[in-house]
Amino acid sequence: MRFATRILAFLTIAASATFAQLAPEPQSADVPLMQDSTGSPMKMDFSLPLSGVSDPGILFSHFAKRPLIVYYFSPKCPHCQKHFPEVQGVMKEYESAGVTGIAIAIGGNIKKNDIRMFIDQFKVVIPVFQDGSQKFGPIYGNGYVPVLYLVQPDGTFYRYESLDEAHMNHLRTMLNKIKK
Incomplete structure (x- = not known):
């Protein structure tokens, strides 16, 4: 009986390994570095006049020359509200x-x-700015929110216009490269 149990256990493990190998790889979107009209990589302008909301004394320029995730949103947008907890979780991770x-x-x-109500409702623990001068959106946005940006230390960046699984997989792949 023991022999039969061992064979059954072996067959179960072998079958699981076979099925695991057949599982599809998670899809990842093809997100290129943002480019300007000449085809050169765009760089984030950290001199833009953004207003600190969570900390009025903080400057956008404080975040230059480091890996940065930027969540561009509207506090009243249902999609922005839906995606924020996941995005903040990735930021903290x-x-x-x-x-x-x-x-x-x-x-x-x-x-x-x-x-401020958005900050309270969604327990925001990251610095929050406002594009009061309306300069960030026209330069880097696509007319919709939410948009996520991964800015590299040299200022070049990726723009995630969708926060679906494939785009989030690309973001995590890029973040894992930074992590190494």
């Missing part, structure tokens, strides 16, 4: 690898109080 996370709220008719 890679913090020990030297990656910093910040959020930038759109400008326009958004009031600082709306942003």
Whole structure:
């Protein structure tokens, strides 16, 4: 009986290994570095006049020359609200690898109080800015929110226009390269 149990256990392990090998690799989106109109890689301009909301004294320039994740959002956008907890989780996960996370709220008719309510409601622990001068969005945005950016220490960056699984897999792949 023991022999039969061992064979059954072996066959179960062998079958599991075979099926595991057949499982598809997680899909990853093809996200190129952002380029300007000449085809050269764009660089993030850390001199843009963003207003600190969570800390009024903090400057955007403080985050230059380091790996940075930027979450560009509207505090009233349901999609932004839905994705923020996952994005903040990724930011916190890679913090020990030297990656910093910040959020930038759109400008326009958004009031600082709306942003503060978002901070409270979603337990935001990262620095939050507002694009009050409305310069960030026209330069780096695509007209929609949320948008996620992975900025490399040299200022070049990836723009994630979708926060689906394939784009988040690409982000994690790039973050794991930074982590090494």
